[in-house]
Every structure is written in structure tokens, then in C-alpha cells.
Amino acid sequence: MNRPNRTSRSRGFSLVELLTVLVILGILAAVSLPSLVHAAKGSALTVAGQGISSQVSLAVQETGAKSWPPPPKVYNLGGGGQPQWRAIQVWRLERDTEGLTPRPMDKLHVLPDSICISHDTTLSPLLDADADVAGTAQLPGYGAVAYQGFKLHPQGRLSPVIDDTNNYLTLVPSQGTSGDSENYYTVQVDRLTGRVAVYRP
Numbered sequence: 001m002n003r004p005n006r007t008s009r010s011r012g013f014s015l016v017e018l019l020t021v022l023v024i025l026g027i028l029a030a031v032s033l034p035s036l037v038h039a040a041k042g043s044a045l046t047v048a049g050q051g052i053s054s055q056v057s058l059a060v061q062e063t064g065a066k067s068w069p070p071p072p073k074v075y076n077l078g079g080g081g082q083p084q085w086r087a088i089q090v091w092r093l094e095r096d097t098e099g100l101t102p103r104p105m106d107k108l109h110v111l112p113d114s115i116c117i118s119h120d121t122t123l124s125p126l127l128d129a130d131a132d133v134a135g136t137a138q139l140p141g142y143g144a145v146a147y148q149g150f151k152l153h154p155q156g157r158l159s160p161v162i163d164d165t166n167n168y169l170t171l172v173p174s175q176g177t178s179g180d181s182e183n184y185y186t187v188q189v190d191r192l193t194g195r196v197a198v199y200r201p
Contacts, residue, residue, distance in 0.1 A: 049198060050198075051109055053196045070091035070093065073137070073147040074149060089107075126168055129159075133147075168188040171185040184201065
């Protein structure tokens with residue numbers, strides 16, 4: 001007597017099982033997303049801070065070639081609203097038919113929209129430590145913008161008005177410029193040598 005053949009059939013996932021997996025994946029994504037966003041912001045902040053550090057170092061190097069280079073300038077790109085100190089440019093003196101003329105050493109270094117130098121004077125006192133370096137300038141694509149900066153003396157020394165209490169800038173996410181930010185990048189300039197040191201939490 002022949003027994004009927006039973007074809008083996010693979011069993012699929014039920015709707016309940018699929019929904020359970022989707023719920024678990026959603027929970028994992030919700031838990032890990034803030035950490036990923038925080039890491040991405042931290043990475044952007046580090047890159048921006050390194051850019052500011054390199055620009056200041058470039059300006060300090062110029063003091064070896066030119067005893068009194070023009071001061072580096074930090075620009076407020078925030079328009080009429082909250083200050084957004086998001087650009088820096090360093091300068092050199094070049095001789096032409098009219099004598100010594102300040103010219104940019106490099107293109108304008110602009111920070112990402114998500115990063116700025118804090119306008120809080122307790123976090124970035126170097127911004128307005130040297131009152132002699134302040135004014136407005138015309139920047140291509142931005143129009144008239146305010147700037148502030150600091151003078152460099154021979155061998156990278158800072159202006160006498162700058163000491164160890166006001167020789168640093170702090171970069172923060174643009175959404176959190178207050179002092180309670182846990183994510184920041186501080187650039188400190190040695191007042192005697194111009195050497196740059198950085199601090200991260």
C-alpha cells in the first residue's frame with residue numbers, strides 16, 4: 001500500500017512576529033539615534049575647531065616673516081539677529097606701489113551653519129579683548145558684516161590687553177551658545193608665544 005507523499009513546506013513569519021521585530025528595531029533606533037546625532041555634532045565641532053586653530057597658527061607664523069602683521073579677524077555672519085561668529089580670515093602685509101598693503105593670506109574660512117564661536121564673553125573673551133580691532137567689512141556674498149580680532153606682536157606675542165583670563169575662543173553648536181553646553185571646543189592662544197592649545201570635554 002502506497003503512502004501519500006507529503007511535500008514539505010517552509011513555514012513563513014506570521015504578522016505578529018514581523019510586527020514584534022519592527023517594534024524592537026524601532027526601540028533600538030530610538031535609543032541609539034541621540035548618541036549618533038551627538039557623535040556627528042561632536043565630529044563637526046572638532047573639524048571646525050581644528051580649522052580655527054590652523055588659521056590662528058597661520059597668523060602666528062606670519063609674525064616670523066613680518067614683524068607686525070595685520071590682526072586676524074573673526075566675522076559675524078548672523079545678520080541682524082543673534083550674533084553668529086562663524087568666519088575667520090588671516091592677513092599679511094604685501095609691498096606694492098602704494099607701500100605695504102594688507103592682503104588675505106588665505107580664503108575666508110567659514111564654519112558650518114551648525115557651528116559658531118560663542119558670543120558669550122565668558123566663553124569667548126578673546127572676541128572683544130582687543131577693542132582696537134573691531135569694525136565692519138564688506139564680504140563677498142555676505143555684504144557688510146561686523147568683525148572683531150586681536151593684534152599679534154613679533155614672535156607671536158598677543159596684545160598687552162590680553163592675558164591668561166581672556167585669551168581663548170569657544171566653539172559650540174549654533175543651537176546651544178550658552179554656558180551649559182556639554183559639547184564645545186575651546187581654542188586658547190598663549191599670550192607670550194602665540195602657540196595654540198585646544199580643549200575638548
